[in-house]
Amino acid sequence: MKAVGIIAEYNPFHNGHAYHIQKAKELTNADLAVVVMSGNFVQRGEPAILDKWERTKLALAAGADLVVELPVFYAVQPGHLFAAGAIQILQALGVKDLVFGSEHPEVDFLDLAKQALTIEIEGQFTDRTQTYASAYAQQLEEQTGFKMEDPNDILAFSYAKAVVASGQEMQLHPIGRLEASYHDQTFEEGQTIASASSIRLALHKGKFEKIKPVVSDQAFEALSTKPTALAFEKPFFELLRYRLLTDTVGQLGQVYQMAEGLEHRLAGVAAAVEGPQSYQSFIKSVKTKRYTFARIQRTLLYTLLNIKVDQMQAAMADSYIRLLGFNDLGQAYLSEVKRTVTLPIISRVDMSLAKANLRLDYKAGQMWQILAGQTHAKQGQDVGRKPIYQGQE
């Protein structure tokens, strides 16, 4: 069977995602679509609006055949690690084609990635007024003439670099975006495709009705009736501030990606009398030009989850394929590749696994529930959950 791979967050799942799944199958003539989806937290360091199970259901309903989780230790990372973690899982599953959106689908990203192999930034990265990413993009443009500035191009390039680094064969199929561009913050009446960020914005403003045309009925139903993490900022900030007030600066300094004395700034701002009153204003107080907003938010999430450098590194070195859901095709594919997969497949999680390899995802799931107001949920996100099976109708 031929599988095409998709890497996604589905935050939330919308019509553009459904189109992408269909298009991916057509374009590669694949029998099925394998989706690697971020779990309960997304790359920006925020909780996904719906939990991973709800999003899996929506993806299966829209044509995905197998959905596996991108573990939190890869999902909440800078682009190159996010890409590396996702590509590793797809390759472990024997997937040889990847379809993704790009602002420049005519570009040969693999070729670009090979040309970029000689770029060295670390040593030159002394200008404290720009981020690493922009320093890198500048170098890339000087070397290849390609101006990498659009968000999907950046991700596409990260996928390509991860494929090159893996030494394994994988065909990359960039496809152009439809009506909506990634950055669009608004959408108009009559549109049926809108960007995830414009949908999130509408949801944050409480304009639920507005999103009806751009998501499936099932997605609308889930967003209207299931627990969501839309109001996560208040509990997030309360718990974060508590941690910043009670951990020593030495303890905070061990958090993953806590660099250049950021822990001192965080602790200082948190302790200030009449300090920031909201998560947004807190981030603004601690942000410098050196870091992107997303990078700061990720670091704050690592702090909230208390993920230390050594734990993150150990987890990344020990990834797995966590099954979230499948239909008959997905199940058949799993049987076919079972003997050749190169990462452990995890179908059900028990308490001993939750305390070992799956520790960070388990913790992230508990945190998602707290941030979604499910302080004492009747069901956890991991232990005892089995993959969603979507049988034929």
Place this chain on the structure above:
Amino acid sequence: MKAVGIIAEYNPFHNGHAYHIQKAKELTNADLAVVVMSGNFVQRGEPAILDKWERTKLALAAGADLVVELPVFYAVQPGHLFAAGAIQILQALGVKDLVFGSEHPEVDFLDLAKQALTIEIEGQFTDRTQTYASAYAQQLEEQTGFKMEDPNDILAFSYAKAVVASGQEMQLHPIGRLEASYHDQTFEEGQTIASASSIRLALHKGKFEKIKPVVSDQAFEALSTKPTALAFEKPFFELLRYRLLTDTVGQLGQVYQMAEGLEHRLAGVAAAVEGPQSYQSFIKSVKTKRYTFARIQRTLLYTLLNIKVDQMQAAMADSYIRLLGFNDLGQAYLSEVKRTVTLPIISRVDMSLAKANLRLDYKAGQMWQILAGQTHAKQGQDVGRKPIYQGQE
């Protein structure tokens, strides 16, 4: 000048406490009363209802002349350490007389403490169905014939042991309790003296009017209008649960007094789906016969405050005299003893002190404000605060 010492929590300050201050001065013919008062947390591991500044004002108004803080690293401890920390401060201030309540004021506690010096419990403490305290009391009774079972007697005995251990002279003056006994949970109309625990109970039930006859007008006013930590259990449990879910068992195991694998039980109960929904039921879930309720609550407070063994030990070895308030007499006494005090006197706290020696009290003050719902208070508990001066009227 002759000073008499009092060790107190004043949680809350009531008529019995006012009587005690007057009686202490009379009994010892003292010129002034020096009170060592727990700061923002009390020995049971709970936040004091009113913060340390409000309680200081009430004590000064009722006849105390100098109020100093018992730092959190001594205030929230088993009786023998609580006593040792308080006695150390009084002795450092040159106080040679201590007045305290006792159910058996006829007993010579110093003599009892000397007789008890030979009691060895550690080795024999293998019966897991009784607490250390009850094993000790049993030994004491066998050896001296005195049955130590009443709460004030137990504290009195701890004071005596601390005095004996200090090698310094201090006269102990036990006085009988008035109408109310320590354990009384209720009081009747017409009573003007009630136990602190019965007053707390009335306050927890929202029966504010009921306490009017047993506290001063000023105390009633403070309890009715100032921020209180009466509703601390909900935020306490939320933050505690968050910490138990996010710290590793290894990190939890370093918390002060986390013994015999308690960290595993705490983490397990916190993570349980459909686990305890309130702080009280959580404590019941983790408590064993081996530990008193207060011991568990203290350990949970250390966990909430993230106080590790080494931090606690370093803090206890480096105590200080933190001035909370005084009147002219107290100020004159301070001038008189200034050259002979044996601990540093701290009058005002700046940020560097808050990050160094006063770190634990500073953290406790921030936590008190969070638990009292003052998440973003206009004024902290420590930095920039100066002792309350109560001038002559």
